[in-house]
Amino acid sequence: MSTLALSTAARARSSAYAGTGQLLALAWRRDRVLIPASILGLTALSVGSAKATLELYPDLDSAQQGLGSVLLNPAVQALYGPVVATSIDGLAVFKTVMLGAVFTAILGFVVTRRHTRSEEEEGRLELLGAGVVGRRAPLTAALLLALLAVLGAGALSTLGLLGLGMEPVGSLAFGSAWLTAGVSAIGLTALAAQLAATARGCGGLVLGALGIDFLLRAVGDTATSPAGQALGWLTPLGWAGRTEPYGANRFFTLGLGVALAAGATAIAYRLLATRDLGSGILPSRRGLAEASRVLRSPAALVGRLTRGSVLGWLVGVAVVAAVVGSLLASVTEMAADPAVRAMLERVGGAAGSIEDIFVSTELRFIAGAVTAAGVALVLRLAGAERGGAAEVVLATPTRRSSWYAAHVGAGFTLTAVLLAVVGTLIGAVGHRVTPQAPTVAEGLGAALALVPGVWVVVGAAAALFGLGARYAAWSWGVLLVGFLLGEVGRTMGLPEWVISLSPFAHTSHLPGGRFDLTPTLLLLSVAAALVGFGLLAYQRRDAA
Amino acid sequence: MAAAVEIRGLHKSFGETRALDGLDLTVAEGEVHGFLGPNGSGKSTTIRILLGLLKADSGGVSVLGRDPWRDATDLHRSLAYVPGDVVLWPTLTGGETIDLLGRLRGGLDPARRADLLNRFELDPTVKGKAYSKGNRQKVALVSALAADVPLLILDEPTSGLDPLMERVFQEELVRVRQDGRTVLLSSHILSEVERACSSVSIVRAGRVVESGALTDLREVMDTRVVATLTDGTQEHASLPAAEVPAWVSALGPSVASLSVTPATLEDLFLARYGRSEVTPR
Numbered sequence: 001m002s003t004l005a006l007s008t009a010a011r012a013r014s015s016a017y018a019g020t021g022q023l024l025a026l027a028w029r030r031d032r033v034l035i036p037a038s039i040l041g042l043t044a045l046s047v048g049s050a051k052a053t054l055e056l057y058p059d060l061d062s063a064q065q066g067l068g069s070v071l072l073n074p075a076v077q078a079l080y081g082p083v084v085a086t087s088i089d090g091l092a093v094f095k096t097v098m099l100g101a102v103f104t105a106i107l108g109f110v111v112t113r114r115h116t117r118s119e120e121e122e123g124r125l126e127l128l129g130a131g132v133v134g135r136r137a138p139l140t141a142a143l144l145l146a147l148l149a150v151l152g153a154g155a156l157s158t159l160g161l162l163g164l165g166m167e168p169v170g171s172l173a174f175g176s177a178w179l180t181a182g183v184s185a186i187g188l189t190a191l192a193a194q195l196a197a198t199a200r201g202c203g204g205l206v207l208g209a210l211g212i213d214f215l216l217r218a219v220g221d222t223a224t225s226p227a228g229q230a231l232g233w234l235t236p237l238g239w240a241g242r243t244e245p246y247g248a249n250r251f252f253t254l255g256l257g258v259a260l261a262a263g264a265t266a267i268a269y270r271l272l273a274t275r276d277l278g279s280g281i282l283p284s285r286r287g288l289a290e291a292s293r294v295l296r297s298p299a300a301l302v303g304r305l306t307r308g309s310v311l312g313w314l315v316g317v318a319v320v321a322a323v324v325g326s327l328l329a330s331v332t333e334m335a336a337d338p339a340v341r342a343m344l345e346r347v348g349g350a351a352g353s354i355e356d357i358f359v360s361t362e363l364r365f366i367a368g369a370v371t372a373a374g375v376a377l378v379l380r381l382a383g384a385e386r387g388g389a390a391e392v393v394l395a396t397p398t399r400r401s402s403w404y405a406a407h408v409g410a411g412f413t414l415t416a417v418l419l420a421v422v423g424t425l426i427g428a429v430g431h432r433v434t435p436q437a438p439t440v441a442e443g444l445g446a447a448l449a450l451v452p453g454v455w456v457v458v459g460a461a462a463a464l465f466g467l468g469a470r471y472a473a474w475s476w477g478v479l480l481v482g483f484l485l486g487e488v489g490r491t492m493g494l495p496e497w498v499i500s501l502s503p504f505a506h507t508s509h510l511p512g513g514r515f516d517l518t519p520t521l522l523l524l525s526v527a528a529a530l531v532g533f534g535l536l537a538y539q540r541r542d543a544a
Numbered sequence: 545m546a547a548a549v550e551i552r553g554l555h556k557s558f559g560e561t562r563a564l565d566g567l568d569l570t571v572a573e574g575e576v577h578g579f580l581g582p583n584g585s586g587k588s589t590t591i592r593i594l595l596g597l598l599k600a601d602s603g604g605v606s607v608l609g610r611d612p613w614r615d616a617t618d619l620h621r622s623l624a625y626v627p628g629d630v631v632l633w634p635t636l637t638g639g640e641t642i643d644l645l646g647r648l649r650g651g652l653d654p655a656r657r658a659d660l661l662n663r664f665e666l667d668p669t670v671k672g673k674a675y676s677k678g679n680r681q682k683v684a685l686v687s688a689l690a691a692d693v694p695l696l697i698l699d700e701p702t703s704g705l706d707p708l709m710e711r712v713f714q715e716e717l718v719r720v721r722q723d724g725r726t727v728l729l730s731s732h733i734l735s736e737v738e739r740a741c742s743s744v745s746i747v748r749a750g751r752v753v754e755s756g757a758l759t760d761l762r763e764v765m766d767t768r769v770v771a772t773l774t775d776g777t778q779e780h781a782s783l784p785a786a787e788v789p790a791w792v793s794a795l796g797p798s799v800a801s802l803s804v805t806p807a808t809l810e811d812l813f814l815a816r817y818g819r820s821e822v823t824p825r
Contacts, residue, residue: 121673197674198673198674200634200673285671286637286669286670286671287636287637287639287640287669287670287671288637288639288640288669289637289639289668289669290639290640290643290668291636291639291640291641291642291643291644291647292640295640295643295644295647296644296647296648297648298648301633301644304635304636305633305635305636308635387631388627388629388630388631389631389632389633391592391595391597391627392625392627392630392631392645392684393645393648394595394597394616395595395597395620395623395624395625395627395697396620396645396648396649397617397618397620397621397648397649397650398617398620398648399617400616540599541599542592542597542598542599543597543598544592544597544598
């Protein structure tokens with residue numbers, strides 16, 4: 001009797017994992033580009049950045065001198081975590097330990113969610129579940145694949161850093177730091193995938209946790225009181241930072257990450273056994289039974305659909321602007337090194353004080369990111385056309401022109417507003433830390449001077465969509481090439497005529513420089529022409 | 545009667561693929577017209593041209609007396625559309641989506657909206673991402689049926705609906721028909737079309753191969769007759785309905801029981817696709 005019960009239980013346990021191998025193979029087949037590309041990208045980040053630093057600074061002394069007070073700036077610690085300033089290898093990776101840990105966590109999250117909740121939500125898991133697939137198999141396969149991805153990212157980075165001749169134990173600790181963040185995110189995603197009934201909900205839980213994680217760690221890493229510093233020991237990103245590769249080399253933080261992941265995964269398996277396929281533990285949130293009075297036009301719809309991401313962009317650029325403003329206090333010191341100053345001048349222009357040049361440089365990088373927000377808004381047109389939402393709207397008396405204008409107009413408005421916020425905040429925060437900083441008016445003016453260049457790229461996205469939804473994704477190429485040529489072209493030593501192909505190259509170098517009206521008007525005309533061309537093309541083609 | 549929809553010699557290609565190859569279609573005002581054909585036969589392409597979303601390569605198209613490509617916006621004030629695979633905005637609730645689409649169309653009757661929500665048993669507070677396929681379909685149906693428009697264009701509107709809800713849909717169609725509105729109902733569910741439609745068109749490879757009133761179309765099909773004789777053997781025949789009495793009397797008094805099955809839409813459909821034992825003449 002008891003033997004029978006035992007063997008039945010054993011069989012039930014092994015059958016719960018039936019099909020894991022096949023599912024893993026299938027998941028790998030779907031991700032065979034995503035995962036290797038992400039691993040290579042992350043490795044390029046860590047190794048490339050370390051190599052650049054080692055080439056710029058031949059030894060620890062010159063690096064400490066070059067980086068100077070930057071390393072002591074709380075804003076830098078908040079962004080990048082603890083800095084190991086005692087070895088040149090530590091300085092070579094100080095920017096990528098935390099940044100890479102965040103990316104590795106996101107990689108672990110993306111892979112885990114793709115093969116758990118997303119699959120379930122889209123009904124594919126149901127199809128598979130009807131075959132010989134154990135109840136625990138899909139989650140197990142997803143966990144294994146995600147683990148492989150984050151392990152790959154950590155291991156390849158370690159190998160790459162060793163390849164640069166960096167110190168072996170520290171290089172191992174570097175990989176371990178990324179892995180700590182990666183496994184923690186995998187465990188939390190496995191849990192969130194059981195709790196939330198939708199992929200979006202699952203993403204909200206994990207990314208929200210990651211955000212809180214980053215915030216706690218930032219507070220912990222900049223706090224001066226012991227209680228404050230203890231916050232840095234509470235969460236995975238905190239552990240990743242306190243691994244301190246090439247310094248303390250704390251490997252036990254990986255143990256903390258693994259323990260968290262194991263605990264979360266165990267709960268996930270428990271929940272999996274108690275819930276129905278397709279359901280979650282948390283109830284899905286209800287909404288309004290009737291639309292608000294405002295929701296009656298394409299523009300209102302675009303506003304309603306994008307309000308979350310718009311808010312995210314606003315908070316994001318505000319934080320970056322505040323950091324840039326606070327960095328103005330140590331710019332003079334940083335740019336004492338002629339090499340650094342030369343680099344800043346190549347992007348930000350040679351006019352004005354070093355603070356002006358620094359603000360101009362940072363504004364141009366931020367403008368690149370803001371352009372991406374605008375392009376993404378315009379590309380919603382293509383998404384709606386492919387997904388079928390455009391068809392439903394355009395079958396009502398909504399004109400194609402107003403549907404198009406709602407999105408393109410939102411893209412133009414959003415980019416201008418974001419840049420205005422950035423310029424104002426840089427001026428406001430900067431002026432508090434140093435009188436040398438540009439004023440609010442100068443900051444705002446400088447940011448707005450970049451708007452025409454940004455609008456040309458957003459306009460190009462509209463024009464490409466006008467030609468056909470399938471061309472819309474080329475907008476990212478336009479943005480990337482425009483940014484590389486216009487902002488980094490001089491650093492790369494490209495000829496002037498190539499650089500001048502980019503709209504960004506024709507914007508005025510402010511603050512400090514002179515405002516040029518003619519190229520500004522030219523850029524505005526080009527942007528308008530692109531939008532007009534896109535509309536004409538859109539009205540002449542199939543729209544479904 | 546005037547035609548609500550009139551298509552002559554419609555051609556449309558997507559690159560190398562020829563979707564429509566000289567399609568003709570007439571939908572009279574006030575009729576519920578079934579538009580039949582398997583997946584990929586050109587039904588949805590035709591409908592999107594009728595909506596002015598796609599541009600015809602050649603041929604004449606008139607909807608409610610207008611050119612849908614040129615007068616799309618005006619035309620859309622007079623019609624409501626339900627696509628076969630309804631895509632909702634994941635963050636908008638069903639209620640918000642219904643209201644938005646209704647307002648874009650120029651307003652909807654709140655009493656009718658409430659009645660339809662009730663009859664289709666749809667919870668309007670659920671977000672788009674959380675609806676099942678059938679419930680997504682209901683959102684589009686409620687929005688279209690609540691609209692006070694003379695023409696409804698429905699592209700496989702019941703895909704994903706359970707039989708009970710399908711029944712509600714049929715009842716709503718009857719109501720629409722009594723109001724004198726015109727419906728173009730694309731479907732591959734033959735029983736649905738047979739119950740709801742007064743006339744049908746069958747599409748095959750981008751052309752209409754059969755079109756007319758359902759009763760007329762039935763007449764051209766053979767009726768199946770099975771006679772069980774007193775000795776237990778059976779006699780089968782497929783023949784025009786008018787010839788059935790003669791065939792039965794020829795068997796004489798040995799007939800114990802008789803089963804007469806008129807041609808179904810399925811026979812008609814399969815015949816047009818060359819898959820039936822019963823052949824049209």
